[in-house]
Amino acid sequence: KQEVTQIPAALSVPEGENLVLNCSFTDSAIYNLQWFRQDPGKGLTSLLLIQSSQREQTSGRLNASLDKSSGRSTLYIAASQPGDSATYLCAVASGGGADGLTFGKGTHLIIQP
C-alpha cells in the first residue's frame, strides 16, 4: 500500500527566503506526482504535476523535482511571499493514473511579513 510522507509538518520563515518542502513515497511504481496548495477550509489548487518519466517541473517561483527510484520529491519555493502561506500537499497517482491519489499530511507553511 502506497504511503506518502511530508517533511516538515510545519514551517515558518521570513519573507524573501527560499525554501524546500520534502515528500517521500514508499512505492516507486507511480504514474505521476502532484503538488497542491490548500488554503484553510478550501479546496485544492494544483501547482505542479510531474509524470513518472520526468525529473522536474517549473512554474514561476516554484520548482518540483522527482526522483522516482529513491521515492522522493521536493518542492522549491523561491523568494517566498506572505501570500504563499498555506498547506502544501504532495500526492501520488498509481495504477496507470486511473485510481485516486494518495496524499501526504501536508506541510503547513507560514511566511512572516
Next chain:
Amino acid sequence: GAVVSQHPSWVICKSGTSVKIECRSLDFQATTMFWYRQFPKQSLMLMATSNEGSKATYEQGVEKDKFLINHASLTLSTLTVTSAHPEDSSFYICSARDYTAANEKLFFGSGTQLSVL
C-alpha cells in the same frame, strides 16, 4: 481552465439526518470522479471512485451503505451521508479527471465542511 463545482460549502445538521453533497464538472465531461475525506490535521483519504453509469468503488473500511454515491451523468456525482453522526463530521472534497487536459490533471472542488451535532 477546468472547473469543478462542489456544493454546499458547509453544512450543519442534526444527528440522524442525511446530507447530500454535489460535485459538478462545469466545462468538461468527467467519467470518473473521486471522493475524499479529510479530518483535521490529517491527509485527504480516498473514500470511493465514482464511475458514470455504474456502481462506485469503495475503499477498504468505507461503508457503502453509509456513503451513497450516485454518478448519473457525465458532469454530476453526488455523495449522500446517510443517518449522519458526529463522527462523520469532516471535510469532504471531490475531484474529477479531465482526460482532455494536459497530463490528464485532476481538478478538485472547493470542499464541503460537514458538522453533525
